[in-house]
Amino acid sequence: MIRILIVDDHAILRAGLKHLLSESADIVVAGEAANGVDALALARSGAWDAMVLDMTMPGKSGIELIKQIKAENAKLPVLVLSMHAEDIYAVRALRAGASGYLCKDNAESQLEQAIRKVAAGGLYINPAVAEKLAVEVLGTAGNTTEVLPHTRLSDREYEVLRHIAAGLGVTEIGRLLNLSVKTVSTYKAHAMQKMGFANTAELIQYALKHDLVDQTRD
Template sequence: MIRVLIADDHTILRDGLKQILAECRDMVVAGEADNGLDALKKVREEEWGVVVLDMSMPGKSGIELVKQIKSEKPKLPILILSMHKEDQYAVRTLKAGASGYLCKDSASAQLVSAIRKVAGGGVFISPEVAEKLAFDLHHKSDAPPHTLLSDREHQVFMMLVQGKGLTEIADELNLSVKTVSTHKTRIQEKMNTNNLSALIKYAIKHGLLDEVGDLPD
């Protein structure tokens, strides 16, 4: 029996995932978490077959959370559940230690097979992401600038385009404002721009953000 921990900050989504898995005789949803710290606590307290982990939750989340879980439970399979079809998200999570990457809009059709695959020691990537990844591998010279960012730079980049200031980012990542400012400078150099508005427009164009508010001046 595969014991599944579902970590997502949306109750409706967790309920939907539980409903999908309810009729599977080889797995059971034995725990839930609605934030990164709670997910980490449950991972430490019990043994799990698979953790289904939302990419974006309050507190610790994303690449940082994947790395911490794998450092403490190296054999525990993690299936990332994300709204993003962007292949670079998949690549970064797999490099961090995740065993699979599933887009949320494909969950109803692929969740069961994805859990079975990673629980059995395999790697799962949804077909739409795999197709895009294969295309990009054959067109490396055309790779978009954001793929050149390091994991930390990518994290800061996403927080910047979501409207967070340097001080707020520094507090959330436990970094100094000076360090965050340095990351911002490097991001702008790699992205070949010198203003936040251009970064936000880039993020929208490449589907890195679903929706944002008014662009800054």
């Protein structure tokens, strides 16, 4: 039996996942957590075959949580289940140590397969993500691949960039990520400096050009 830990800050979504897996013959939801702190505590205290993790929760970001979980328990597979399309966060999640990435829109048809794959020690990603991961990690696609400026950003800088490009102000971003306005402004400034932008309009234009804004988000 595959024992999984579900981590999502929305109780209704956790209930939905449990219902989705309720008829599985070999997968059981043995624990739930609504935030990163509880997830870490449960990961330390239980014997899990896999963790199903929501990418975006208040406070500690999904990327940071993946890194901490893998630092403490390198053998625990983490399957990211996210509202964001694969091309938005998948590569960063995998580089942080995740074993798979699945968009919530595909959960009904693919969740059981994805859990079995990562629990068995495999990777669950679609071909497009695999190709993008190879390009960003190896830094090459033939001999002509350009290293795009946003790939140099830290995970938090990238997260702030995306929220700014989606039209959020620093106060709203701070509330969403549980960060101070000053901290958000610092991440924004660092991102603009690394990418060589003089103003927010240039940053937004770049993000839209390179499809860094999730158009599927409500």
